[in-house]
Amino acid sequence: MDSSEVGTSFSPHLCMSTYGKLEIGAFGRNERCPSILAKGPSILAIVSGTGGRRFSRGRARGLIDVGLVTIWYDVALELRVMNLSGLSLRDLEYVVAIADHGSFVRAAEHCRVAQPSLSAQVRKLEALLGMVIFERTTRRVIVTVEGKSFVDQARRVLAEARLLFTIVQRSDKPFGGVLRLAAISTLGPYLYPRILPALRKKYSGLALVLSEGLTGELVPKLIDGEVDAVLLSLPQTDAALASTAIFFEPFLLACPKGHPASRKGGPTWDALDAEERLLLEEGHCLREQALAGCSAPGRTNRLATSLETLKYMVAAGEGCTLVPALAVSERDAVAYSRLPGTTFSRKVGLAWRKSDPRAMEFSALSESLRQIAKSFDDVKAT
Structure with missing residues (x-):
């Protein structure tokens, strides 16, 4: 039997959903082949051409042997070789940036690349994968259901990739010479000035990159490898993180001068009317801790975005806060x-990724911070 015997009546149609399941069918030569496993002396490729996807055209010639039937063929095939050659970490960075910013324009600015180039590369990636990652509308970009799984995995891949640089760049210097340290916004501005002189003295060759944010923002950044460690309020519950306590920090009741709560025997935080309690906006762990100290929290619309704003509101006679x-x-x-x-x-502590190979260095840093905290009059080291 030669290829001429096949004629135009059919060409091989091999659908393969997994490597272990194979279905065989036939379709006309002029029809689009949805899925073909082309196997011969020198080629093995899983291909797909459904859903209007466009791939480079190849021409296969030879023998298909799937163990069940042997077919000679001489047809033009649309091939898509499933390997990593068409996938780059930069592509994953683009995808994660778009998901984070909800916009191709803002993602391009974040990645410092032209927006048309970013859009073209993402479309190319979607074609390679055979899936739609983003639903594009005139107002915003939405991650599709299957795209969400891809974005989540892309974050993990990028985090692990960053560890490669950590391992390669490690030197005799602590933390490889650079430490990206973050702190929650109700702690960083007040703790950093107190610990930096001692840290510079102990880690003279270390470049510190400091940042601040909300707990809900910093923990994902830590898990994704965007920062190395976070100073935050414990306990933290993420299984991917390790943490250790450094010191206990009390809260003081702040009231306008002359307010009854500022006098000895006056009402405490719990005894204040709800409308007198000033709180931070949602997202701040200090807000939840302040509410936890109330037997009947009540509801208040008197909120502030920062501790300093809260103090200004108290000074203006708006109420009291912690x-x-x-x-x-x-x-x-x-x-x-x-x-x-x-x-x-x-309870303030230091958190880092359990997967980070510098665990011993973070433990040593925690102990250094604990020793520094012992010199503070207003906190109690653990």
Whole structure:
């Protein structure tokens, strides 16, 4: 039997959903082949041409042997070789940036690339994968259901890829010479100035890259490898992270000068009316800790975006709030009073990825921070 015997009546149609399941069918020579496994002396390729996807055309000639039937063929095939040659880490960075920013334009700005180039590369990636990652509308970009799984995995791949640089760049210097340290926004501005002189002295060859943010923002960044460690309020519950306590920080009650709560025997935080309690916006762990100290939290619309704004509101007579001890300053135009017990306090610690090969260095850093904290009058080292 030669190829002429096949004629135009049919050509091989081999659908393969997994490597272990194979179906054989036939279709006319002029029809599009949805899926072909082409196997011969020198080629093995899983191909797909459904859904209007466009791939480079190849011409296969020879013998298909699938173990069940042997067919001679001489047909033009649309081939898509499933390997990693068409996939790059830069492509994954584009995809994650688009998902994070919800916009091709903002993603291009973040990645410092021209927007048309980014869009073209993502379309090329979608064609390679045979899936639509983003639903494009005139107003915004939406991650598709199957695209979400891809984006989540892309984040993990990028995080692991960054570890390669960590391993390669490791030297005799601590943390390979660079440490990206983040802190929650109610802690960083007040703790950094106190710890930096001692850290510079102990880690003289270390370049510190500092940042701040909300817990809900910093933990994903830590998991994704965008920062190396985070100073935050414990406990943290993510199984991918390791953490250790450094110090306990009490909260002080901040009231307008002359307010009854500022006097000895006056009402405490729990006894204040709900409308008198000033809180941070949602997303701040300090907000949740302040509410946890109330037996009847109530509801209030009196919110602020930062601790400093809260203090300004208190000074203006708007109400009272809780302020962490490290954030208290003699320049604040408010009256502070200590609260009894340990209910109104937080445990501050350092968190890092369990997968990070520098675990021993983070433990050593934690101990250094603990020793530094012992010199603070307003906190208690663990």
